[in-house]
Amino acid sequence: MIPYGRQEITQADIDAVVDVLGSDFLTQGPAVPNFENAIAKRVGARFGVAVNSATSALHIACLALRLGAGDLLWTTPITFVASANCARYCGADVDFVDIDPATYNIDVEALALKLNDAQKKGELPKILVVVHLCGQPCDLDAIHALSGKYGFRVIEDASHAIGASYRNEPVGNCRYSDITVFSFHPVKIITTGEGGMAMTNDPELASRMELFRSHGITRDAGLMTHTPDGPWYYQQIDLGFNYRMTDIQAALGLTQLTRLDAYVARRKAIAVRYDSSLNALPVQTPLQVAEAASAWHLYVIRLRLDEITRSREAVVQTLRSAGIGVNVHYIPVHTQPYYRSLGFQAGDFPKAERYYSEAISLPLYATMSDAQQDAVVDALNKALS
Numbered sequence: 150m151i152p153y154g155r156q157e158i159t160q161a162d163i164d165a166v167v168d169v170l171g172s173d174f175l176t177q178g179p180a181v182p183n184f185e186n187a188i189a190k191r192v193g194a195r196f197g198v199a200v201n202s203a204t205s206a207l208h209i210a211c212l213a214l215r216l217g218a219g220d221l222l223w224t225t226p227i228t229f230v231a232s233a234n235c236a237r238y239c240g241a242d243v244d245f246v247d248i249d250p251a252t253y254n255i256d257v258e259a260l261a262l263k264l265n266d267a268q269k270k271g272e273l274p275k276i277l278v279v280v281h282l283c284g285q286p287c288d289l290d291a292i293h294a295l296s297g298k299y300g301f302r303v304i305e306d307a308s309h310a311i312g313a314s315y316r317n318e319p320v321g322n323c324r325y326s327d328i329t330v331f332s333f334h335p336v337k338i339i340t341t342g343e344g345g346m347a348m349t350n351d352p353e354l355a356s357r358m359e360l361f362r363s364h365g366i367t368r369d370a371g372l373m374t375h376t377p378d379g380p381w382y383y384q385q386i387d388l389g390f391n392y393r394m395t396d397i398q399a400a401l402g403l404t405q406l407t408r409l410d411a412y413v414a415r416r417k418a419i420a421v422r423y424d425s426s427l428n429a430l431p432v433q434t435p436l437q438v439a440e441a442a443s444a445w446h447l448y449v450i451r452l453r454l455d456e457i458t459r460s461r462e463a464v465v466q467t468l469r470s471a472g473i474g475v476n477v478h479y480i481p482v483h484t485q486p487y488y489r490s491l492g493f494q495a496g497d498f499p500k501a502e503r504y505y506s507e508a509i510s511l512p513l514y515a516t517m518s519d520a521q522q523d524a525v526v527d528a529l530n531k532a533l534s
């Protein structure tokens with residue numbers, strides 16, 4: 150089976166992890182801050198807060214921005230459920246903005262219209278979570294301008310997009326947002342097994358996220374409400390969680406990070422090769438905007454269903470039976486039973502639903518060989534003929 154994504158683990162990765170296992174600290178040691186600093190330096194952000202998943206990073210990002218009951222968070226329906234769930238963890242409500250049918254990212258024109266409408270009703274969101282789908286950055290400049298006009302905060306869910314750039318600057322520098330979140334799950338660009346990181350340039354947001362990562366406990370006398378009893382003293386000043394990353398994971402992340410540029414370059418080469426191999430087929434290949442460079446987490450094709458006799462489901466079944474591990478990203482979040490129970494229904498976001506009915510993610514990962522890619526193209530040719 151050729152999977153749709155997979156990690157690469159080298160001897161250097163294994164050695165780094167084994168070193169930590171023989172060291173004094175398996176967690177809360179030096180590897181975590183080293184990893185945070187290395188990612189912050191790579192993406193041009195002031196602070197990085199490492200956690201055990203991007204899901205946790207999204208949660209503490211919302212908490213740091215003081216999202217709570219009665220507040221609204223907006224996001225795109227074409228994303229992993231975590232981009233919306235973070236609002237629900239905070240007791241806030243979720244709404245969605247339909248996608249741009251060309252890029253599959255949030256539609257900035259639809260966003261502007263919805264904001265204008267929401268302002269009249271007094272129902273503006275407190276936070277907008279934008280998702281750089283497949284690794285291609287959203288229209289960040291326009292989103293940033295809208296956040297200034299309407300006063301909402303922006304979180305970039307860059308789970309797909311470490312190594313991507315927007316206007317020649319790395320995604321993660323938070324020039325257009327308050328916080329940017331990365332995922333280090335094994336199918337993503339670089340991995341720590343499980344893991345995530347929240348980037349920000351704001352020292353107060355960084356400090357609040359650190360607090361929520363670890364029980365709401367601080368050892369910083371400056372944050373305490375009264376004088377420490379002694380050197381053992383810590384104070385819980387808010388309600389946090391244990392979302393910490395281990396040093397084992399951070400050490401793996403550090404060695405993985407040294408290969409980030411090579412991974413993104415290889416992913417791009419595979420994408421370019423797909424573009425040219427598929428151009429005679431009844432499929433829409435991914436459009437790339439001029440002002441961004443994708444990290445190519447996913448290569449999504451859209452079937453031109455009016456030009457073929459088979460359904461998307463049948464095409465996926467045929468490919469999987471041929472050993473090609475295609476997948477679908479994503480089921481529109483608002484159609485999930487949990488979100489239906491909150492009042493959403495099929496038909497609410499027609500562009501997202503149309504995209505979903507046609508989309509297939511082809512295998513794409515840094516160690517994929519040309520021969521494996523040829524096998525994918527060959528199987529797709531057969532499945533569509």
Ligand SMILES: *Cc1c(COP(=O)(O)O)cnc(C)c1O
Binds near residue numbers: 308333334344
């Ligand atoms: C993978 C992913 C997440 C969640 O990442 P975890 O590290 O698995 O928690 C969130 N958002 C998007 C868009 C993702 O692809």
